[in-house]
Amino acid sequence: MKMYKNWLNYSKEHPYKSILIAVFLGSIVGILIEYLINRDIVFDGVWALITVVLLQLYFVRKKSKK
Numbered sequence: 001m002k003m004y005k006n007w008l009n010y011s012k013e014h015p016y017k018s019i020l021i022a023v024f025l026g027s028i029v030g031i032l033i034e035y036l037i038n039r040d041i042v043f044d045g046v047w048a049l050i051t052v053v054l055l056q057l058y059f060v061r062k063k064s065k066k
Contacts (some may be wrong), residue, residue, distance in 0.1 A: 015060045015064065016057065016060065019053065019056050019057060019060065020053075023049065023053050027049065
């Protein structure tokens with residue numbers, strides 16, 4: 001539980017970095033699972049990932065300007 005609180009504090013202090021860290025770790029885990037199950041890597045989801053990340057960064061920027 002302490003690690004979760006540390007992550008929440010970090011994400012409040014550094015919102016852009018926290019999004020990029022979460023995306024990087026989530027991508028690594030997803031690619032690893034895909035490779036272990038199907039023995040291939042599918043890059044078709046990259047565009048959806050980029051779109052979601054850009055939307056999240058936009059919303060963080062919009063929220064921080066208030």
